[in-house]
Amino acid sequence: GTWAPDTASDPNFIAAKKAIDAKDWKKAIELLNKARVNADVHNYLGYAYRHIGNFDQAFNNYKHALEMDPNHRGAHEYVGEAYLLTNNLPKAEEHLAALNKICGTACAEYRDFARGITEFKKKL
Secondary structure, X not given: OOOOOOOOOOHHHHXXXXXXXXXXXXXXXXXXXXXXXXXXXXXXXXXXXXXXXXXXXXXXXXXHHHHHOOOOHHHHHHHHHHHHXXXXXXHHHHHHHHHHHHHOOOOHHHHHHHHHHHHHHHXX
């Protein structure tokens, strides 16, 4: 994929990932908003917003991540999970199909998300 330079060495991004690991969503959002913007930053912002229940911002950030990198496997998996959380199975399945195209059924993102869809369907 195309990555903006230096995200890995961006102190705000590094700190934001630690905040996400600690499930400190608000701190993560604050730090990510200061980080150099690329698809990863938008993907993590989507993830953090999803966890505080702000789905509008979550979907918005996932959309930006996928505009910047249409083959971003993490963003396809996370936006798909957000669609499941908002009971939108058809949209979730679109992203599973996208993952299948990008990396096949053997990649971790596809397998994890396919499991999520299977669990979701059991509850219907």
